[in-house]
Amino acid sequence: MAEKTSVVTPERFGQGFTYPDYLAQIKVNQDRFARYYETATEAVADDDASFFKAAVEKGCSRVLVLGEDWCPDVYRGMPVIGRIAEVSGMDMRVFPRDEHLDIMDEFLKNGEHRSIPTLVFYDADHNYLCHWIERPESVTKEMGEINAAVDAETAGKDEAEVRNARRDRVNARFPDWQKETVRDLRALLSGKLGV
């Protein structure tokens, strides 16, 4: 990505929603954002808070978040970065994806998909540092394993029963997947900043 030609200028970054302002205007899933903020506070342990504070001191002072409130990856993942920003002092600004496709298109997954949440980290002078997309690879792998297992266990059963079995199994993993997200973000920033 050519950062000098990015549509995300410092001025535009400043126009994004703060996390509380974003939550105040979403139309769906307020309860899920709240529920997974509670588990996010457990996912970001004291040691993690120290790490992200050090990351901010080393220059990672801003994070742009692209998301949409209807998306499970977003209402699971955005509270994690919200909590990280809260404990570290990182300036977090949220941009609804579908109103900011020009930003989204700078950070396509595999150069193709408008996947969310997408997190973009900048230093205090708004230089691009790195970005993170959607969910950890380990979580994607586990999702596939759960789907396969549920399909095998519920063969021949009613579609609603299969759907509920899958949801129960997946949702039960959300708190651990938030912890995995914290580990993933630590690895990303550690490699970039040497924290």
Add this chain to the structure above:
Amino acid sequence: MTTMSMPIVYTIQGCDACVKLLDKWNADGVEFEERRADLSQEVMDEARSYGDVVPIIRYPDGRVEEGFEGGIGCFIG
């Protein structure tokens, strides 16, 4: 209880498969009712009771379909 006379389709903004479905139906002159799941919790919950991936189509005969012609729908489950 009301009887459906036309398909009901649950969509969200930004869903390519939803756009393709509605474009095709409009071109074919299909009458349908669109319900936007991203605009209200009530519709979101209703959509989730029928499927995980929009577009979710409920036909008058009771059939339910998710997605459109193999396109990438959006997961809301």
